[in-house]
Amino acid sequence: MTDRSTAFDAWWGWPPPVLDPAGPYAESVTVLAWVLFGMGVVVTAIVAAALYVALAGPARLKAKLGGEKMVWVMGIGFPAVVLTGLLIWGLTLTASLTDPVRGDEQRIRVTGHMWWWDVEYLDAQGRVVLRDANELHLPVGRPVVLELRSVDVIHSFWVPNLSGKEDMIPGRTNFLKVQADRAGRYGGICAEYCGGPHALMGFVVAAHNDADYRRLLAGGGFATPARIDPQAVPGRMPAIRRATAATASGAPDGQALFMANGCAACHRVAGTAANGLSGPDLTHLSRRLSLGAGILPNNRGTLQGWIADSQALKPGNRMPSYDMLSAREVAAIAAWLDTPR
Incomplete structure (x- = not known):
């Protein structure tokens, strides 16, 4: 299934890169991030300019800067307009991450444990057909719906190249859409502190072209609960x-x-x-790319x-x-x- 000898040579490093989108859901998050970075620079420049005027500017500008009108405009009006605009635009931009599930997408259930990931591939009726751990396989160019759960504490599922973060909360199921538009390997991490070796709780995502992906599923590339002696x-x-x-x-x-x-x-x-x-x-440990939840080559x-x-x-x-x-x-x-x- 995979050439493990070159697995880490082509991996993402640690931690995985956060501004290198490989799909539409990560693209929207990346655009939002760059805009927020840019606005941060603009606001910082305005504050620095105001501080310079307050300390070393001419008396006339100092008087205006300390006036009541300027306080209302720059202290209340400007932040309210900027933050409200960014909120509305950001929610609109990232709305696709929470689009309703159509029902025909590949569904994968990912359950967070301290400190590893259980991965179950589901059929159209929600039945588990294949099982794996610490590794996620996706078809290229198609959205996949992830059912995210936890059995102990709050974890957070994050593959920066493919989508945004989503919390995994005990007692409830959250949904997240991911999509890879190019074949390859991507790194994922737990983005919510969960105690102990939280920083070493990673996983691997491998995106395959459609033919290879179907062959993997049909050929038992992952552990299959039905195959019990x-x-x-x-x-x-x-x-x-x-x-x-x-x-x-x-x-x-x-x-x-x-x-x-x-x-x-x-x-x-x-x-x-x-x-x-x-x-x-x-069962299929020999086929996996990593050990220890993404921290070692297998x-x-x-x-x-x-x-x-x-x-x-x-x-x-x-x-x-x-x-x-x-x-x-x-x-x-x-x-x-x-x-x-």
Whole structure:
């Protein structure tokens, strides 16, 4: 699906750029930002000129500047007109961000967790058909409606290249439209302080041409909840081998180690007994661009480092470090997770 070896070479840096629109919704926000910057410069120049007159100008101008009429005009009338005009124009310019949902757009549900993102692709009836984490895939040239939720504290979803910010509030669903007009990768962040490693809560957005996007969805490029091994249902769970289990070649068994060390309590891997929901779904981890919610490139080396000591890489995240495992055991788990499914 993606060439992970060059993923970070073509990425956005950190944090992502905020004045480089790649779609119509971000374009309107960027125009508004530049106008506000310009007005800020104009107002600052006027205030500086008035201050100069008050300090070093001729007596006649000082008298006018301190007069009652000037106070009414420049102290009340000017700010009221400028701010009211900017408010009305800004709301009109960015109205498209809250346009009513037509119903035929691609819908994606994004749920904020401390400190990662659960991503669910929905069908026309609102049913979950595909699932991913910390990564969002969009079709080029088509608006996508995001259903934004949170399960713990207030987060804020923001992809500066594609749209404005929208809060994710526990107990309610907010909607945001995004659109990418060119294929590529874009960075997203949480824009509302949510405690702990908030500054390291990012995600990746990948925009594909329409044919590639449909092929990704149809080909199982993301984790699919429906693909569950019959043995994984309650009552038919296969016996978990000991953590010291080995493969026929004598190497540690990555899947057995994953199950025996409690990883399945938090993570799901389709086709196995791992059905945890408190951490990201790892079914298609091998296809993802990043690890740790957008902070590391996804390759075998970084995956081993994350498993062994995630707290050193993202202090305060909810995954414990597994420094009790040997290097061979960590490598075995990483190799199993990095196997395409």
